[in-house]
Amino acid sequence: MEIDLSRVSIRPFSLTDAHDFLRWAGDVRVTGNLRWQTFTSEEEALVFIRDVCLPHPWRRSICIDDRSIGFISVFSESGDDRFKAHIGYGLSHEYWGKGIATRAVSIAVTQVFNDLPHVLRLQAFVQTQNKASQRVLEKIGFKREGLLRKYSCIKGIIHDVFVYSLLSTDLLPLP
Amino acid sequence: MDLNETQPTVVVSSPSGRISLRPMTLSDVDDYMVWATDAEVARFCSWEPCTSREEAIKYITDSVLTHPWLRAICLEDDRPIGYILIMPVDKIRKEIGYVLARKYWGNGFATEAVRLVTAEVFKEMPEVERVEALVDVENVGSQRVLEKVGFTREGVMRKFIVMKGSVRDMVMFSFLPSDPFRY
Numbered sequence: 001m002e003i004d005l006s007r008v009s010i011r012p013f014s015l016t017d018a019h020d021f022l023r024w025a026g027d028v029r030v031t032g033n034l035r036w037q038t039f040t041s042e043e044e045a046l047v048f049i050r051d052v053c054l055p056h057p058w059r060r061s062i063c064i065d066d067r068s069i070g071f072i073s074v075f076s077e078s079g080d081d082r083f084k085a086h087i088g089y090g091l092s093h094e095y096w097g098k099g100i101a102t103r104a105v106s107i108a109v110t111q112v113f114n115d116l117p118h119v120l121r122l123q124a125f126v127q128t129q130n131k132a133s134q135r136v137l138e139k140i141g142f143k144r145e146g147l148l149r150k151y152s153c154i155k156g157i158i159h160d161v162f163v164y165s166l167l168s169t170d171l172l173p174l175p
Numbered sequence: 176m177d178l179n180e181t182q183p184t185v186v187v188s189s190p191s192g193r194i195s196l197r198p199m200t201l202s203d204v205d206d207y208m209v210w211a212t213d214a215e216v217a218r219f220c221s222w223e224p225c226t227s228r229e230e231a232i233k234y235i236t237d238s239v240l241t242h243p244w245l246r247a248i249c250l251e252d253d254r255p256i257g258y259i260l261i262m263p264v265d266k267i268r269k270e271i272g273y274v275l276a277r278k279y280w281g282n283g284f285a286t287e288a289v290r291l292v293t294a295e296v297f298k299e300m301p302e303v304e305r306v307e308a309l310v311d312v313e314n315v316g317s318q319r320v321l322e323k324v325g326f327t328r329e330g331v332m333r334k335f336i337v338m339k340g341s342v343r344d345m346v347m348f349s350f351l352p353s354d355p356f357r358y
Binding site: 080081083084120121123143145146147148149150151153158163165167 | 265266267268304305327329330331332333334335337342347349351
């Protein structure tokens with residue numbers, strides 16, 4: 001089913017997203033690759049939105065018709081490294097393969113460089129078998145810099161990952 | 176056991192015997208100054224060249240002697256010509272760094288030290304899955320050291336590290352316990 005991408009938007013989370021949040025954050029197909037736990041109740045979701053999502057320096061809900069179907073998070077490293085920020089995202093399984101993540105992350109990236117002007121480098125680490133996520137980043141213009149072996153430990157499993165980056169200067173219009 | 180006996184200093188020699196590794200001490204200050212005052216050596220390091228013996232003593236006391244894993248690289252006469260260190264990144268990853276006095280560049284000493292320390296890390300710390308090194312794109316000499324040991328060059332990370340106020344592109348290298356050493 002084709003989705004009209006103008007229905008896709010990003011916005012901060014709100015407590016009223018708890019029910020919709022659970023639908024995708026309770027799905028191990030979405031959370032398996034992430035450091036996120038797999039949520040099991042609306043109560044858990046509510047607490048997480050309140051205690052983690054709302055105070056987060058830059059986390060957005062990916063929405064369709066303003067209903068939450070996923071998330072995008074950007075977090076800067078600290079101190080001298082605050083010019084580097086990590087981007088991560090997840091999307092409800094029923095909405096995979098329709099260009100939604102590409103649209104949402106593309107919007108996010110432009111906003112991030114505006115909202116966090118100290119950020120010069122956005123980076124993403126994607127597991128080698130996660131081809132869909134690699135395509136999202138490539139379509140947006142992230143550059144694949146290399147394969148980092150045994151780089152990421154997620155839920156006790158050590159993974160090889162591709163490292164992708166987008167620099168604030170990469171988005172400048174061509175002369 | 177004789178309770179007055181002091182712990183022997185842990186010294187490890189490379190198979191060729193050309194270099195050995197041992198903890199640094201304050202009495203190494205004059206040899207330390209040979210490389211620490213050299214702007215060519217400091218160029219790709221995070222520190223500025225040292226300008227006095229007092230500064231050197233302070234740096235050795237505050238940063239070198241307190242380092243969790245740092246070894247002087249010594250020639251036959253047991254005098255340091257540089258040092259090599261390991262930094263924890265997380266439970267499974269360590270980062271390796273090294274510096275050598277310019278006079279001794281080009282002789283394979285850093286290569287031997289890196290090979291020795293990498294092997295030692297995997298032996299002493301079996302939970303370590305990856306030893307990595309980040310080298311400035313312009314520091315070709317240091318890239319060569321890692322390639323000669325058998326590290327894999329994984330790619331250039333753009334605008335990855337701030338060094339002396341400027342954001343640098345860095346080459347990422349890694350060595351895994353299953354990788355073969357090059358000789």
